[in-house]
């Protein structure tokens with residue numbers, strides 16, 4: 702990963718790129734005015750975080766990602782008018798105002814945004830992301846977005862879920878949530894394929910689930926397109942909410958004082 706700015710943009714974009722490169726200790730590519738990035742992929746970096754007039758975007762030879770409320774916004778609008786049953790994550794997590802949630806696989810944060818909206822401003826979502834390009838994109842891009850009203854802040858951490866959870870005190874969060882990539886066999890949306898090109902190939906393993914079970918006071922919850930992973934990882938499969946559901950849920954229910 703390298704950081705740069707939109708060629709020909711105003712000077713403050715260059716300042717923003719310098720700050721981000723410094724904060725995350727990634728190389729800065731000092732971009733000549735109006736020059737393209739195409740010749741530099743695989744030479745200077747495989748991916749560039751570009752500061753531009755709308756915030757930041759992540760660009761590789763084959764993909765481009767921007768932080769966007771997108772899918773989360775549709776879910777949040779539905780949740781605002783219908784019961785929580787319409788959203789499987791909200792239904793299973795039963796989040797309460799003020800809770801602290803660790804999202805161990807942040808990705809582009811659609812699930813994190815939905816959870817943040819249920820926790821209220823006193824709650825917290827820690828979004829853990831193992832891929833450096835995605836962690837930087839989310840951390841630097843989220844502040845450009847107008848949050849859903851009365852949402853908890855989302856704090857981005859660049860780490861593996863196992864590494865982060867191992868460093869947390871016992872019973873220090875209410876819920877730990879995982880949405881790993883696994884090998885998604887079904888045709889995924891174009892947006893998901895773009896995410897996949899930047900995503901970490903690390904997976905959630907039984908050690909990560911054990912650490913999550915130690916750190917969570919109330920619940921460890923996982924989403925997967927393959928229900929066979931749950932028993933292998935030590936989670937109890939949950940009954941699907943709909944008969945034609947293609948997403949499955951597993952959990953470890955915990956009651957720590």
Ligand SMILES: C[S@@+](CC[C@H](N)C(=O)[O-])C[C@H]1O[C@@H](n2cnc3c(N)ncnc32)[C@H](O)[C@@H]1O
Pocket residue numbers: 805806807808809810811812813829830831832835860861862863880881882899900901902903904905
């Ligand atoms: C399916 S995506 C998550 C999508 C997310 N729930 C959303 O709503 O946008 C999985 C993400 O977890 C990250 N990841 C995979 N294994 C991880 C691990 N062991 N620790 C932390 N992040 C991981 C990947 O880089 C990817 O961004």
